Amino acid sequence: QVQLVQSGSEVKKPGASVKVSCKTSGYSFVTYNMDWVRQAPGQGLEWMGWINTHNGNPTYAQGFTGRFVFSLDTSVSTAYLQISNLKAEDTAVYFCARRIGNLYKFSYYFHIDVWGKGTTVTVSS
Amino acid sequence: DIQMTQSPSTLSASVGDRVTITCRPSQSISTWLAWYQHKREKAPKLLIYKASSLDSGVPSRFSGSGSGTEFTLTISSLQPDDFATYFCQQYDSYPYTFGQGTKLEVK
Numbered sequence: 001q002v003q004l005v006q007s008g009s010e011v012k013k014p015g016a017s018v019k020v021s022c023k024t025s026g027y028s029f030v031t032y033n034m035d036w037v038r039q040a041p042g043q044g045l046e047w048m049g050w051i052n053t054h055n056g057n058p059t060y061a062q063g064f065t066g067r068f069v070f071s072l073d074t075s076v077s078t079a080y081l082q083i084s085n086l087k088a089e090d091t092a093v094y095f096c097a098r099r100i101g102n103l104y105k106f107s108y109y110f111h112i113d114v115w116g117k118g119t120t121v122t123v124s125s
Numbered sequence: 126d127i128q129m130t131q132s133p134s135t136l137s138a139s140v141g142d143r144v145t146i147t148c149r150p151s152q153s154i155s156t157w158l159a160w161y162q163h164k165r166e167k168a169p170k171l172l173i174y175k176a177s178s179l180d181s182g183v184p185s186r187f188s189g190s191g192s193g194t195e196f197t198l199t200i201s202s203l204q205p206d207d208f209a210t211y212f213c214q215q216y217d218s219y220p221y222t223f224g225q226g227t228k229l230e231v232k
Contacts, residue, residue: 004168035221045212045223061220095169102175111159111216113180115168 004116022096131224154217
């Protein structure tokens with residue numbers, strides 16, 4: 001079955017970097033694009049953006065440019081989220097999530113159909 | 126950005142109850158809305174997409190309705206496995222945004 005298996009929890013100091021992995025299985029990796037979603041403690045879900053798994057082109061939501069990088073390794077069907085220069089406010093659970101599209105009047109509308117369990121990143125000195 | 130107002134934030138109910146959760150976007154999103162169920166330490170699970178389409182394998186006691194600026198998720202007869210957090214998401218326009226979630230707890 002379709003699975004998105006994320007890497008384990010991370011504890012990092014401010015200023016460090018972290019790379020979260022999302023290994024997929026059960027489907028053709030390059031056929032579905034991947035979203036990233038964040039949930040800070042006590043907060044709601046926040047959409048970070050998505051990456052085109054066919055060509056590696058990322059799209060970042062406002063607030064997630066600069067220190068956040070989406071990447072891929074198609075040879076191992078894995079998506080990555082790297083966060084550099086970590087700040088305390090980056091403490092959150094980060095989810096990868098597969099998106100699926102509906103074509104409607106010449107436009108695609110994508111919703112998330114499969115999620116990973118999330119990776120907790122804690123930034124603390 | 127489209128703001129998603131979800132209510133209630135907490136809902137106490139018993140097995141067998143019919144429950145309804147509401148999501149109101151700050152502007153019309155046609156029917157581009159999804160509902161998810163999330164349990165602690167588990168991956169969120171898609172229940173409903175395009176406002177009313179039941180995802181494959183989701184029990185028929187779950188249903189979604191609405192369009193524009195008001196949507197509802199209804200569980201017709203609560204089962205023990207349904208106690209979880211539910212959230213909505215709009216995918217009409219970027220950035221995608223989510224409701225704050227509804228925690229469905231045992232009464």
